[in-house]
Amino acid sequence: MAHVILRDGHVAELRKAKNTSQDRIWIRNLFESVSEQSRSLHFSHTSHVFSDAAIEEMIGDGGQNALTLMCTDGTRALAIGNYRRLDEDRAEVTFLVSDDMQDRGLGSLLLEHLAEAAYLNGIKQFEASVLTDNERMMNVFRASGFAMTINQESGVIHVMWPLRQNERSRGLKEIRERLATSASLHGFFHPKAVAVIGASRAPERLGHVLFRHILNSDFRGTVYPVNPTASSVAAVKAYPTLKDVPESVDLAVIVVPASQILSVIDDCIDSGVKSVVILSSGFSDTDTPGTELENEILRRLRSVGARLIGPNSLGLIQMDPEVRLNASFAPQVPEHGRVAIASHSGALGITILDYATRIGVGVSSFVSLGNRSDVSGNDLLQYWESDPSTDMILLYLETFGNPRKFTRITRRITRNKPILAVKSARTPVSVNVAKSRTVAVAAEDATVEAMFRQTGIIRVETLQELFDVAVLLRSGDGHSGRRVAIVTNTAGGAVMAVDRLLREGLEFVSPVINIGFESLAESYRTVLPQVLRDEAVDAVVVLFTPVGPSDEEAVRVAISAALCEVANDAPRSDGVRHPYEKAVVANFLTTGDYRVRYLEVDAERSIPIYPFPEQAVRALAKVTAYHEYRDRDPGYIPDLQRINTDLARAVVRKRLSAQGSAQITDEETMHRIVDALGADLRLDHPVATEITAQVEIRIKFDPQFGPLMRLDMGDVDGGAKLQVPDLALPAVRLIPLTDADARGIWREAKSTLAAAVDGGVRSSVLDFILRLSQWIEDAPEVTQALFTLGVTTESLYLLNSFVEANRVDVS
Incomplete structure (x- = not known):
């Protein structure tokens, strides 16, 4: 069973229909409740009454020959979708949607999930027969993005399409999901009426604190305290139950003991509340009975299409001037800005907010996710992706709920909005701590690192560094390159800065420009424009140690004036970056205040001033790497020619049907797979005869991340592999790979094969990587595989392979 989000934000349950009396009744009720026109359009070959035998035939055997998926609200079937196998490769598909649930995207959702289930059962093609006046159903098929063949005769349209997804069908599916998810979260961030259930008159109680925070945040809507024993809370009239509140409530914030929660949830359901935040603890964060209670809460809310943040959340904040809601335990409301924040840890989330307030980073919205029983980080990312008031996203993560979905979402977002993440639970000890807190499994850190690099997420080590990078991104600096100059009046600070520059992979433009301690402000004012105009410089680090009491302000004015001067330089037409567009970061070695500060240049730009040199350089390196990622071709999953994944898949399925698992070790079978994938393994490079290296492509199945690909390469003449810096990471990518991912994994794995590798070998390996990824x-039967490719003068051949395969049950 899975929850799905419809086009209007309504949440429903999607599951396989079962041959039970309840499901048969729901299917019959749906069939009988729709209009005569709907029945004739969707089931023209069926009588007007569904017998039990007809319904049982529709429900089928769970997917091998027939399957019915049912979308429900917990009380009835909202829609059903069915496929019935016609032969080994083909199945016929039909749908029926309740008249009151039309135009909410149910048909598209059912088609997507039916297609996935059918493909898992070896079906390669869907077919449908649609009456010519059933334009609504044809729109569902067209909107799927599948490549279709359409024939029309005698008032009936015959539609056929292969079940393999392509770039268009994937893109349309993601758009539908993003829009629906965003709509389902609207009530959390734009409520007109909020109820605090458990608001207390006692100032020390959490319910009172939360209610006060909403009042003090100058909420633009109406807030109602709900307390069965108080007539008022904080001089505001209280109501005994949610049902007594005089207007419709958009958002319910619950602060009652876990033992009282179910009756409150029922009140929310009866009152039509669609957005619920539970701040109480005592659920999956404690023990098994707490987990069962949390599951029951979720079941009840989903039955009416409501969404839940928490339990065990510390609340949410929305700083939109039209809303201004602090429904959290954060004591201070941050400035309004364009940074959204999500935190797995409530306490750390409050700390993050406090630091953001102290250094002046404005916040658009904040959510403490708590136990994440419903609303997840992936949901919030899709909301913020479409949120025009959010330009940057900060995440504190401990685990991943659905990392493959996280990967798809974030690689879209980072092309337009930077995402910064602190991912804890990186060591075995911290993983155990995370497990005890969140009852979730932590991923291997190398895999997490690979995912962040693949998606363009800026990974930082600490909460301090999170804001070091954020303030540089929001300061208005343009793209920076890797060539960095240093202007300083302190040699010691310059040494530290150069060390950190090189460790971060930046290039130091020598020499250090040391202006000494005489005429400080004038020297900075004179030197900085010269450095910024140097075409060999991409970015500048300004270091300053004050000598006299008035030096700092004078130097600030001088730096600002220098930037204003180069801003007036004539535009470049030769592709060289304009001096004003070059990144500038500063470090003022003062005492007493170790926060990041700002030097305002003009209305669009400010220069971050860091308390220590290494902070400035590390932030610059992170931002530089992010801009490089954005400047690279994002790539796409290619629709490969000459590939027959069905034939290659059949090799595995044949082994599965024979023995329940597959072990493919003979060279003949592997060559059959390579041929089916359409790989051209010839090496046409003129110096290929000199290559005696080995290329290893390993595919590993991670229980959280799914299949991963790792590429390792040997050296020329059997030499030792190239020694890489300590900071180097394995060449790993999550499957599926785009063409840009293939180039990236090659770039990271390449050793000293030099020019020869960049020719025929490179083309052959990249092509095979993409084909293997597609396979x-x-x-879906392939869950773990290891492939080793050897490079010879004639061809690439498989030395050995091991595939452990299992049938995948997606019910």
């Missing part, structure tokens, strides 16, 4: 993605 793994299209063959």
Whole structure:
């Protein structure tokens, strides 16, 4: 069973229909409740009454020959979708949607999930027969993005389409999901009426604190305290139950003991509340009975299409001037800005907010996710992706709920909005701590690192560094390159800065420009424009140690004036970056205040001033790497020619049907797979005869992240592999790979094969990587594989392979 979000934000349950009396009744009720026109349009071959035998035939055997998926609200079937196998490769598909649930995207959702289930059962093609006046159903098929063949005769349209997804169908599916998720969260961030259930008159109680925070945040809507024993809370009239509140409530914030929670949830359901935040603890964060209670809460809310943040959340904040809601335990409301924040840890989330307030980072919205029983980080990311008031996203993560979905979402977002993440639970000890807190499994850190690099997420080590990078991103600096100059009046600070520059992979433009201690402000004012105009410089680090009491302000004015001067330089037409567009970061070694500060240049730009040199350099390195990621071709999953993944898949399925698992070790079978994938393994490079290296492509199945690809390469003449810096990471990517991912994994794995590798070998390996990725993605039976490729003067051949395969049950 899975929850799905419809086009209007309504949440429903999607599951396989079962041959039970309840499901048969729901299917019959749906069939009988729709209009005569709907029945004739969708089931023209069926009588007007569904017999039990007809319903049982529709429900089928769970997918091998027939399957019915049912979308429900917990009380009835909202829609059903069915496929019935016609032969080994083909199945016929039909749908029926309740008249009152039309135009909410149910047909598209059912088609997507039916297609996935059918493909898992070896079906390669869907077919449908649609009456010519059933334009609504044809729109569902067209909107799927699948490549379709359409024939029309005698008032009936015959539609056929292969079940393999392409770039268009994937893109349309993601758009539908993003829009629906965003709509489902609207009530959390734009409520007109909020109820605090458990608001207390006692100032020390959490319910009172939360209610006060909403009042003090100058909420633009109406807030109602709900307390069965108080007539008022904080001089505001209280109501005994939610049902007594005189207007419709958009958002319910619950602060009652876990033992009282179910009756409150029932009140929310009876009152039509669609957005619920539970701040109380005592659920999956404690023990098994707490987990069962949390599951029951979620079941009840989902039955009416409501959404839940928490339990065990510390609340949410929305700083939109039209809302201004602090429904959290954060004591101070941050400035309004364009940074959204999500935190797995409530306490750390409050700390993050406090620091943001102290250094002047404005916040658009904040959510403490708590136990994440419903609303997840992936949901928030999709909301903020479409939120025009959010330009940057900060995340504190301990685990991943659905990392493959996280990967798809974030690689879209980071092209337009930077995402910064602190990912804890990186060591075995911290993983155990995270497990005890969140009852979730932590991923291997190398895999997490690979995912962040693949998606363009800026990973930082500490909460301090999170804001070091954020303030540089929001300061208005343009793209920076890796060539960095240093202007300083302190040699010691310059040494530290150069060390950190090189460790971060930046290039130091020598020499250090040391202006000494005489005429400080004038020297900075004179030197900085010269450095910024140097075409060999991409960015500048300004270091300053004050000598006299008035030096700092004078230097600030001088730096600002220098930037204003180069801003007036004539635009460049030769592709060289304009001096004003070059990144500038500063470090003022003062005492007493170790926060990041700002030097305002003009209305659009400010220069961050860090308390220590290494902070400035590390932030610059992170931002530089992010801009490089954004400047690279984002790539796409290619629709490969000459590939027959069905044939390659059949090799595995044949082994599965014979023995329940697959072990493919013979060279003949592996060559059959390579041929089916359409790989051209010839090496046409003129110096290929000199290559005696080995290329290893390993595919590993991670229980959280799914299939991963790792590429390792040997050296020329059997030499030792190239020694890489300590900071180097394995060449790993999550499947499926785009063409840009293939180039990236090659770039990271390449050793000293030099020019020869960049020719025929490179083309052959990249092509095979993409084909192998497509096969793994299209063959869901394959859960773990190891492939070793050897490079010879004639061809690439498989030395050995091991595939452990299992049937995948997606019910």
